[in-house]
Amino acid sequence: MAAPVCLEYRIEGNDFMVAGAASNNIKNTLKMLGISSSVCTRVAIIAYEAEINLVIHGGGGVLKAEITEDRVKLTAEDEGPGIADIEKAMTEGFSTATEYAREMGFGAGMGLPNIKKNSDEFNIESEVGKGTRLYSTVFFNKQ
Amino acid sequence: MLHSVKISREACQGCVNCIKICPTEAIRIVDGEINIISELCIDCGECLRSCSRQALGIQGDDWNKIKEAPKVTLLPDPVFYSQFSHYMDPSALESVVSSFGYEMMTEEMEEAFDLSAYACAQAISHSPRQSLPLISCYCSSTLRFIQSRFPELLPRVVPVCSPLELAADLLRMRTNSSAPITLLSPCPAKITMIKDPQGRERSPIDNAVELRRVARSIMASNASPQPETDARERSNRWLHWARRGGEARHIQAFSDRKLTMLAVSGLRNTIDVLQELELGRLRNVDFIECRICDTGCVGGTGTAESRFLANLRINSINVDWNVTENDVQRAERLYAMDFWAIEKEYTARPHLPLSDNIGEAMAKLQQMKEIYSCLPHIDCGSCGRPSCQAMAEEIVRGHGSVTDCIFKLREGIATLANRIVVMSESQPQTLKIRGETK
Incomplete structure (x- = not known):
């Protein structure tokens, strides 16, 4: 087994213009490793939505990708307000995004459901007032 | 793969305008001459716009x-x-x-x-x-x-x-x-x-x-x-x-x-x-x-x-x-009449991975990150490649060496020059130690 490849990105809060750079970078890295393009797209979507969540809700945070030979594990961590009711946050269309975020075309309440849909393994931990930690794993040879 | 961008090698001055503008990073300057990587070129013509010497043109029929x-x-x-x-x-x-x-x-x-x-x-x-x-x-x-x-x-x-x-x-x-x-x-x-x-x-x-x-x-x-x-x-x-x-x-x-x-x-x-x-x-x-x-x-x-x-x-x-x-x-x-439909599916033309084996590709990726980290990250194009990232990638793919980078070359020369100074200061046995004679 080769040593895992770790990528780490610091995402600034409320900076909509640069959102997408990290996910693009992760996708290109996977392509260079010869990962199939359908998996690359799924990972790109997860990373992008996680990035957007950090921008809109988390007040910024860190997005990490740890790639091994059979999977990529994404972690998004913030020290934002946290999620009071995770189950509710996971329902399609539910959103607590600000008016500003909505004006920018975000906050449709599809982010977390989308991440879950594209993940093979998914987990989210949150504590109000402390922050949120999101884990998502995509396997390369599943199916 | 056929393309319709033609290169006039006499007119090309080896400036790096085209390699930087190419959206698929398909152009390299090798040995002072422009080279288009056929697998990557999409014939968009952006390089033609960036060239002020008409070294690039359209190759049509006569x-x-x-x-x-x-x-x-x-x-x-x-x-x-x-x-x-x-x-x-x-x-x-x-x-x-x-x-x-x-x-x-x-x-x-x-x-x-x-x-x-x-x-x-x-x-x-x-x-x-x-x-x-x-x-x-x-x-x-x-x-x-x-x-x-x-x-x-x-x-x-x-x-x-x-x-x-x-x-x-x-x-x-x-x-x-x-x-x-x-x-x-x-x-x-x-x-x-x-x-x-x-x-x-x-x-x-x-x-x-x-x-x-x-x-x-x-x-x-x-x-x-x-x-x-x-x-x-x-x-x-x-x-x-x-x-x-x-x-x-x-x-x-x-x-x-x-x-x-x-x-x-x-x-x-x-x-x-x-x-x-x-x-x-x-x-x-x-x-x-x-x-x-x-x-x-x-x-x-x-x-x-x-x-x-x-x-x-x-x-x-x-x-x-x-x-x-x-x-x-x-x-x-x-x-x-149905003749309007495409006959065969559009095929993907993805970028080649670093290796067909994912373990090997990962090792190369690590190598690439190491090479990249010691490059200047200013994407000047002097090495003939569109960016430091592209250069690091090419080195691990086996084309080129770190000294293609003008800054790395300069560093190398400086190190060498320092060694020459150090060597020149080492005293032959037969001479009196400098500074004591006067």
Whole structure:
């Protein structure tokens, strides 16, 4: 087994213009490793939505990708307000995004459901007032 | 893989403008000479725009040879009609062209573009919600770009042949003449469409020349149009495909419901819209028209006229956007004949991975990160590659070495020079120690 490849990105809060750079970078890295393009797209979507969540809700945070030979594990961590009711946050269309975020075309309440849909393994931990930690794993040879 | 960008090695000064502008990072300078990596090139023509020494040009067929043939059949790109200030009316231009003895395939063009718009409208209305938006395939450079950078989007590209090809198909079906058909192309990409067709085995079009070449020779002749003889009613809808939004509008004209369509032009906009689409941000959009060239095909690198004026002229041509019952029936008849669909799927042309074995690829990726971290990260291009990242990648792929970087080379020389100083200070045994003698 080769040593895992770790990528780490610091995402600034409320900076909509640069959102997408990290996910693009992760996708290109996977392509260079010869990962199939359908998996690359799924990972790109997860990373992008996680990035957007950090921008809109988390007040910024860190997005990490740890790639091994059979999977990529994404972690998004913030020290934002946290999620009071995770189950509710996971329902399609539910959103607590600000008016500003909505004006920018975000906050449709599809982010977390989308991440879950594209993940093979998914987990989210949150504590109000402390922050949120999101884990998502995509396997390369599943199916 | 065939391409239509030609390089004049004598004119090339080895400046790095083109390698930095190329959207697929397909250009390298090796041993002072420009090199295009064939697998990556999408024939967008951006490098031509960036070159101030005319070292890059369009490689089409030889017009001087083509025009000597006993019968010259021209398939004019819509852009052709926007190139002349003194033949504002399409029929005036046609009469001038025919006075040279060339035949213009206008009727087939009108039908083929109607058919194409109709087929796209049908494809949109038959697609389930989640397969929308569909993407236009008219800009062959965009198609190639999707094949290499966004292969996941290929199923969204409308499976309809280019209307330019369909017009040639129609002519072939209707006449038994085998006289060659020559496309007047506004860009290298459409020339490549004929030389290396995507979605079909072979192109019905035989030759392709830069539209500029023919437009200039007609301009120079200063011929005046014959008095109007052709009183045929024209819709002229197809001419609008020369500018951004024309295709979308044409498809709307053949559609039953109001469609949500995006029409973007220019390299950056095209990249951005495809990226947003891939990330799932463009919900509720039905169709996306992308043109790599700014302002649309009138902005192509093979045109003779200012894209702004050309755009204006197309806009001032009388167009009938109301599709008549007759038009629909004609399109339906052609649609039923089924020749408009692509014969084979568009294939992905993804970038080669670092290795076929993922473990090895990961090791190389680590190596690449290490090499990259010691480079200056200013993407100056002096190493002949578009960025430090590209250089690191090429080194791990086995092409080039770190000393190709002028800054690393300088560092190396400085280290060497320091060693020389240190060595020069070491004392031979026979000499008295310096400083003590005086």
